[in-house]
């Protein structure tokens with residue numbers, strides 16, 4: 001990748017914010033699946049643009065046909081989150097390819113790959129491939145997830161030169177600290193350690209997912225470092241159970257719960273309440 005195509009920022013969320021600022025005028029629409037990364041609607045409204053959320057499909061993945069149908073003349077940007085936060089669902093290469101072909105070429109498609117390192121799906125869309133194939137594609141990557149540098153704030157966009165130049169123009173000067181730069185470089189030199197960390201996480205994800213299914217929990221397949229419990233209206237009761245057991249999970253009232261894959265010990269503590277949790281979700285007569 002040429003340096004001219006890479007734009008760093010204080011985390012990928014800050015680069016996402018600059019993309020919206022650079023590309024939209026007040027009143028333009030920015031589309032994303034919903035539920036997805038909580039920051040999308042906030043970034044869009046603070047930029048003066050209008051959020052255009054499109055409900056996820058029942059399997060927790062993006063409903064790309066519905067998104068394609070919803071693209072209108074004032075839709076400027078579409079975020080595709082792969083794997084999706086918080087459901088962990090993956091977008092296939094074929095589906096993204098046909099989505100990109102079906103929307104006007106002046107709509108910017110941003111593939112947000114914050115969780116890309118955990119994605120082992122053989123058919124997944126690959127941001128860099130899409131970027132190479134289509135001029136209206138940009139990709140977001142971050143050092144916050146697999147690299148574990150969230151507090152240091154380092155992320156980047158891979159973008160066509162014109163967009164990259166625009167992103168640099170709307171940057172706050174010196175937004176990426178020298179400490180974050182040094183940490184990023186050190187992380188890139190520690191590839192073996194990174195791979196080992198990912199390997200352990202993916203094995204734990206598989207173990208926890210299987211055990212949750214066996215316990216009867218409505219857990220979706222995930223290619224990220226978390227699992228989604230599709231608990232719907234019973235979410236409050238489930239959240240209370242986790243809280244009582246001093247387990248910190250991300251609760252989306254009325255929708256579901258995102259459980260982060262942690263150390264094997266932490267995961268065992270989650271699994272220790274799995275059967276009880278499944279009983280809470282069972283239909284009551």
Ligand SMILES: Cc1ncc(COP(=O)(O)O)c(C=O)c1O
Nearest residue numbers: 011012013037085114142144155
């Ligand atoms: C999908 C997605 N994109 C981007 C981010 C932002 O990450 P950061 O700004 O730390 O790079 C997150 C963080 O939760 C995320 O879930």
